[in-house]
Amino acid sequence: MRVGFVGLGNVGGKLSGSLLRNGIDLWVHDLDADLVTAFVARGAVAGGNPAAMMRDCDVVITCLPSPAASDAVMSEMLEEVVAGKVWMEMSTTDEAEVRRLGEAVRARGGAAVDCPVSGGCHRADSGNISIFAGCDRPTFERVLPLLTTMGRRVLHTGDLGSASILKVVTNYLATANLVSCAEALVVSKAAGMDLSVAYEAIRISSGTSFVHETESQVILNGSRDISFTMDLVAKDIGLFQLVADRSGVPLDISPKLIDIFADGIERFGPRELSPNIIRRLEEATGLDIRAPGFPAEMVDDEPEEPGAEVIILREG
Structure with missing residues (x-):
């Protein structure tokens, strides 16, 4: 073939x-x-x-x-x-x-x-x-x-x-999780928590997720590099909203995510790495959301x- x-x-x-x-x-x-x-x-x-x-x-x-x-x-x-x-x-x-x-x-x-x-x-x-x-x-x-x-x-x-359809459904969920992980890490830092400890607390608890165990690591490293950019996130969540609109489903979270990434693109540019959506909160609080010991990029260690x-x- x-x-x-x-x-x-x-x-x-x-x-x-x-x-x-x-x-x-x-x-x-x-x-x-x-x-x-x-x-x-x-x-x-x-x-x-x-x-x-x-x-x-x-x-x-x-x-x-x-x-x-x-x-x-x-x-x-x-x-x-x-x-x-x-x-x-x-x-x-x-x-x-x-x-x-x-x-x-x-x-x-x-x-x-x-x-x-x-x-x-x-x-x-x-x-x-x-x-x-x-x-x-x-x-x-x-x-x-x-x-x-x-x-x-x-x-x-x-x-x-x-x-x-299912692809944009899953990308919508990943985006919602990225934003919630960013908020969780910033609130943890602002409340005086050690970010390495906060990461582990989330990882071993009901709060964990695929996004936390991957994207939170590169956020904490500071590289924020998952080879995915804000313009691509905006495209994907826009496609999810289009599916919802065609299906007549009124949504609460999806429009807010669209607004958050539109603001991120306006501030940082469309080709900014998507985990840097956390920069909106870093700038608002003056906090540096980094911690030692986390990888600069994710590598699949499974054979x-x-x-x-x-x-x-x-x-x-």
């Missing part, structure tokens, strides 16, 4: 790296020619452009920063879609948009999957990230070997678009393991 990968950024570069590391015949493309050159040096093939990749490959994966970027790439690829081709959208995107593009692919005889990832760039790098996949069951089974190469836990979420489908247990 020839696999094309479009988008070699923070997430895409790691996912495509897992494919290459595990012996997949890989064609790559990115607007940054240096990224392509680096992959070619590791054994990949330069894809040239998205249309050529769809023509030459059996499967083309996109991992791009916005729905508009995915639309631009698909506009190049669509004429090359024929029966048997598969498009896998690994971007965090709008479920209505992925369905629209997927229907265009299916109208030409191809298959479409939305398969975003969750678990942090450090787990994308190790091949241990989780992946949601929305598509019909025969297509899911066809691409499952690729998904289990890039990720450890793969969940078939239902029809095309369902994975994108890479073959992935598998997550089976949902249902009674009856």
Whole structure:
């Protein structure tokens, strides 16, 4: 199977790296020619452009920063879609948009999957990230070997678009948790607590979470580096709010998160690292929320393991 990968950024570069590391015949493309050159040096093939990749490959994966970027790439690829081709959208995107593009692919005889990832760039790098996949069951089974190469836990979420809904749901929860962790750490410091002790108290208690055990560490280190920026958070929580609006659900916390990150972007810039949302409170209080002994970046210390489908247990 020839696999094309479009988008070699923070997430895409790691996912495509897992494919290459595990012996997949890989064609790559990115607007940054240096990224392509680096992959070619590791054994990949330069894809040239998205249309050529769809023509030459059996499967083309996109991992791009916005729905508009995915639309631009698909506009190049669509004429090359024929029966048997598969498009896998690994971007965090709008479920209505992925369905629209997927229907265009299916109208030409191809298959479409939305398969975003969750678990942090450090787990994308190790091949241990989780992946949601929305598509019909025969297509899911066809691409499952690729998904289990890039990720450890793969969940078939239902029809095309369902994975994108669940992805923005989980990113919304992670964002809410990031803001609450930032508030908890600042309040702990202001109340005279040792931040190393506060971190452990949260970690071993009902207050812990994936976000606390990863992002709180790089906050306390001071690097705030999780390879994710405020503009991407704003995009993701905006997509979650869009799902809520379409579904007629009035929300309280989501609009506040949107306001908080809009303010963070205005103060610090769209490409500021997302955990630096804590700087709003550091500046307001004059406190320095750092502590010794925490890592500058997260590294997945679990060995890479073959992935598998997550089976949902249902009674009856």
